[in-house]
Structure formats: structure tokens, C-alpha cells
Amino acid sequence: MYQRLRILASPLFILFLILLLVNDFYLKGAFHNVLTGKLSDFSGLFIFPIFWSAIFPKRKALIFIATAVLFTFWKSEYSAGLIQWMNPYFGVGRTVDLSDLMALPMIGLAWFYTKSGSQPAIRPVFMLRLSTYLIGMVAMFAFCATTQPRYIQAFEQPQYILLRHPTLKNFDPYYGFQFYKKDSLLVVKIDYLYRNRPVRNDDYNKNKNIQQLDQDVLSIIGDSATRIPAGTITQLTIHTDEWTDSLRFNGGRLDGPLIRTKGNKRIIEGFYKMGLEDATWTLRDSSSNDRVVQTFVQGEKTQVKQYSGDKLKSSSTVNTRADTIVNTYVQLAMLTLAVAAMCFLLYRNKRKAIPTGLQLSLLWKLLICFVSPMIVWLFYIGIMLLLMNYDEDIFEAIATAIFVFIAVCPLMFIIVFAIKLAKEIDVFWYCLLFALLLSIFKTYAILEALSS
Structure with missing residues (x-):
């Protein structure tokens, strides 16, 4: 078995394994650009078929073909159902991006590399044997780590965007979004977004995620709707079985007061500046006189006070x-x-x-x-x-x-x-x-x- 694993200690395999690990655990979080988004695909498609063909050499051709087919399926929207079925049992995440298919030629490069008879880069023989098994275990770890689910950016306060001339026909909840059709307008409530894991889960990071929220949501749902230019003021009311939201938009972003009522009681009152919470927000318990008052400065929470009736129960500051x-x-x-x-x-x-x-x-x-x-x-x-x-x-x-x-x-x-x-x-x-x-x-x- 050792002889067929020797390729795992070869220079190019080690190089792409290191690139995969460094990119997944550092570069993606530090830079989050197109290069880091593709680097894992290029590295993974090189080492994945080589690794498994070293384990099962008699199935080499099948492994390389299956890698290409499964990668194409994985990067398409057709794999969404499989991922939803797997998530309760395994933490799995991926991005639907057909441009990732440009990495497929790396499978061909890996095939020719296995034919080249590349020699291991490690000497002596004892260290080579030890390193081969160690590299194999690290490779297995890398394959598991690269499929971990991305960070979920949730929103504490109601978050909406407004689009014009939608063609969407199915208004069921979709990937953290809820849709409300209003004549020629589409109101999208965003419960959460998938994002790369941030260095800090704070309001500053949240504010970065909603800077281009209308554009991001439009690209995710793939609808032919158009963005509404800034300066266009729209006031709408959203009714559900649980609550009613009164909204004011500037263009496609929330801008102005938001009031949520349940029954005849206001349970949320706040103010937005182009999608960012501002000034004072009040959150009331629907079944008691308890309330929470939050203070925001440029979208970042700075203070939280809890009241029971008119009595202050606690007060705390929040680091920006x-x-x-x-x-x-x-x-x-x-x-x-x-x-x-x-x-x-x-x-x-x-x-x-x-x-x-x-x-x-x-x-x-x-x-x-x-x-x-x-x-x-x-x-x-x-x-x-x-x-x-x-x-x-x-x-x-x-x-x-x-x-x-x-x-x-x-x-x-x-x-x-x-x-x-x-x-x-x-x-x-x-x-x-x-x-x-x-x-x-x-x-x-x-x-x-x-x-x-």
C-alpha cells in the first residue's frame, strides 16, 4: 500500500495541499476576493482525485470522471435539495457559482501528473513513509474542512429591501428571504444571509453586509427585477398572521421610521438611515409591560436598557x-x-x-x-x-x-x-x-x- 501512496509526498501535491489549507483557514477570511474564492477549487480539484486514486488505484479513471461530474453538480443549484437533506446530519456548505467550473482543467493536470512518475520530495526512506501517512491524514482533514458551512449573518431588527418590476412567481420563503408582492413592487424581508465568517460578529460587520443589500439579494434570487434609485420615497405596510410592519423606503433601502404592531400593541419602534439602525429602538414584550431600549450610533449598538414598566432593571454598554x-x-x-x-x-x-x-x-x-x-x-x-x-x-x-x-x-x-x-x-x-x-x-x- 505504501508504494501507491508515495505520490502524496510529491512536491506538487504538497504545494496544492498547503495552498488549500492556507486559503481556507486564512486567505479567505483576510481578503475575501475573487482569487481566494477560486483558489480552493483549483487546489482541491488537483489533490482530490490524486488522493483517492492513490487509495483505490484500480478505480483511477472512474475517480477522475466522478470528480468532474460531482463537482459540476455540487456547484449547481440542483444540489440544493441534497445539501438541505444532509445539513441536519453533517455541516456542509457551498456557493452556487458556475464560474467555479473554470477550475475543471485541474483534473486533467492531476491525471497527467499521476502519469509523470513524480518522485517524493522527502528523504530518507523512514521519514518518507512517516510523512506519506501524515500527509494523507492532513489531506482528509482538508477535504472535510473546505466544505464547512459559511457564517450566517442574522438581523436582530426587521430588515427589508424594495425592488421594482419583479418576475418572481413563487413567493414561498427562499434561502432566508420572505417575499411580499405589492403591485409592481416586490418587498423582500431578509432573515439572514450566508457570508464568509467574519473576524467579529458585531454591528460593524453587519453594517458592511447590508451596504449593498438590495443588489446582493437581487443577484441571489436571480430575478429580472430592477433596483429603485435613491431619492424615490415609498411607504408600505406588510401584513402577516403574526404582526404588521409599517415601512418607509428611500430607493430600495429602509429609511425612516419602522413600526411593528401585534394586535393593537406596538412591539417594535425604530428608525433607519439607508438600512442601518439609528437613534433609539424600543422593543416591547407583547404580553407584559417589559421593554428593551437600544441606542445606535451609525448602525452600531452602544447601549442597552431593560425596563419593567417604568422601572429600570439593567443598563449596559456595548463595545463598538x-x-x-x-x-x-x-x-x-x-x-x-x-x-x-x-x-x-x-x-x-x-x-x-x-x-x-x-x-x-x-x-x-x-x-x-x-x-x-x-x-x-x-x-x-x-x-x-x-x-x-x-x-x-x-x-x-x-x-x-x-x-x-x-x-x-x-x-x-x-x-x-x-x-x-x-x-x-x-x-x-x-x-x-x-x-x-x-x-x-x-x-x-x-x-x-x-x-x-
Whole structure:
């Protein structure tokens, strides 16, 4: 079996595997452009058939043909029913975009690459065997991770857009939208949108998602309706079995007061500026005198007050994106000071232990080198949770664990066998040091994403 898996350790396979992982776990979130949207398709279509044909070499031709057919089906709207059936059992997501089919020639490139007899890039033989199986496991992880569902942007307040001259005939709920026909107008209520996962799920991110909301919704539903130019004022009322919404639009965007009533009671009162919440919003309980008053500044919530009748029960402030950036700078400063403290402790222990140092058997040295990455990873998760910056899903967590092992294990070999440990506690300090450095790297990446 090993001989047929050798291609998994070849240079081009490793290159496209790395591109797939880096793109899915970093580039998509950081840049979110056309290139990052296509890079996963190009990389995946190269390594996917090679991987499975290495596992099942007698089915090679069938695997390559099936990859092309299934990818075409997956990227079409016809796969929507299958995905809806799978989602209760498996978290699966994809984007309907037929332009992704331009990546199909990568399957042909992969076919010729398997015929070229490419040699593995890793020596010696023992390391080649070990690396081949490791790369195979990483590839399986990459295939699962790249199909994870995208982030769902929900809207706390009612969100509508207005379109003109619709041709839509089916007004059933569709992909988070609800439709209401008003003569030559189409009112679309947006419950949620699929988006790439943001660095922060806050009002600033929500506001970015609704900047071109009417254009985005129109492209999703694929209708031949037209957008209404700004400056055209339209007032409408939407009636449902549960509530009635009174709306004012400027062009296709909500602009002005919104009032939702249930029975004879106003349960939501607020004000929009071109789709963004503004000023004060009041949300009332339909069966009591409790209410919540929210204050918005340029679409970002800044304060929440809860009342029971006329009595104030609680009041809290909410960080805006600007507040979060300032707090992240403070966190970076604290982490940097902690790194300096770790370095001082290690230096002091080294000075006190000269010339003896800690004497350990070979077994203990190897155990420290291979177990330390797991401890570093756990410390890292704890630090990020403490800073309230940890929001990785299971696939990101596994990817981080793999990265930590690859980075820390060789460093621990150098520390244990070359630099040598001074005291038993140094294992703890080194693990904490590496976790702090990883936390600084992650926090800086978050800060860059927040600032951009």
C-alpha cells in the first residue's frame, strides 16, 4: 500500500495541499476576493482525485470522471435539495457559482501528473513513509474542512429591501428571504444571509453586509427585477398572521421610521438611515409591560436598557468596533509583557543551574518533545478564551493543533537536547512562552483584520 501512496509526498501535491489549507483557514477570511474564492477549487480539484486514486488505484479513471461530474453538480443549484437533506446530519456548505467550473482543467493536470512518475520530495526512506501517512491524514482533514458551512449573518431588527418590476412567481420563503408582492413592487424581508465568517460578529460587520443589500439579494434570487434609485420615497405596510410592519423606503433601502404592531400593541419602534439602525429602538414584550431600549450610533449598538414598566432593571454598554480595536491593543501589550516575564524566568533558572542543569533519561526527553506541543495548544486555547478572542470551529482548532505540533516539536528538541533544561519547571515555562507567542500572532492577525 505504501508504494501507491508515495505520490502524496510529491512536491506538487504538497504545494496544492498547503495552498488549500492556507486559503481556507486564512486567505479567505483576510481578503475575501475573487482569487481566494477560486483558489480552493483549483487546489482541491488537483489533490482530490490524486488522493483517492492513490487509495483505490484500480478505480483511477472512474475517480477522475466522478470528480468532474460531482463537482459540476455540487456547484449547481440542483444540489440544493441534497445539501438541505444532509445539513441536519453533517455541516456542509457551498456557493452556487458556475464560474467555479473554470477550475475543471485541474483534473486533467492531476491525471497527467499521476502519469509523470513524480518522485517524493522527502528523504530518507523512514521519514518518507512517516510523512506519506501524515500527509494523507492532513489531506482528509482538508477535504472535510473546505466544505464547512459559511457564517450566517442574522438581523436582530426587521430588515427589508424594495425592488421594482419583479418576475418572481413563487413567493414561498427562499434561502432566508420572505417575499411580499405589492403591485409592481416586490418587498423582500431578509432573515439572514450566508457570508464568509467574519473576524467579529458585531454591528460593524453587519453594517458592511447590508451596504449593498438590495443588489446582493437581487443577484441571489436571480430575478429580472430592477433596483429603485435613491431619492424615490415609498411607504408600505406588510401584513402577516403574526404582526404588521409599517415601512418607509428611500430607493430600495429602509429609511425612516419602522413600526411593528401585534394586535393593537406596538412591539417594535425604530428608525433607519439607508438600512442601518439609528437613534433609539424600543422593543416591547407583547404580553407584559417589559421593554428593551437600544441606542445606535451609525448602525452600531452602544447601549442597552431593560425596563419593567417604568422601572429600570439593567443598563449596559456595548463595545463598538473602535472600542474593540483599542481593547485589542491593550491585550497585545499585556501578552508582550507576559512573554518578557517568561524569558526572564527562563534566563534566571539557566543562570542558577550552571554548570549542571537538569539530568533526564532519553525516554523522558523524547516524551517532553512530543507531549509539549499538546500542552502549548491547550495553553493557547486557555489564553485566547481568557482574552475572549477564541472563536475557532473544530476544523480551525485541529488546523491550529497541527501547526503547533509542526512548529513546537522541533523547537523542543533543540531546547531539550542542545540548550538543555535547567529545572523541571522550565518545561512549563517554555510551553507557556510558546503559547503566549502564538497568542500574540493570533491577536495581531485579529487586530489587522479589525483595522482593515
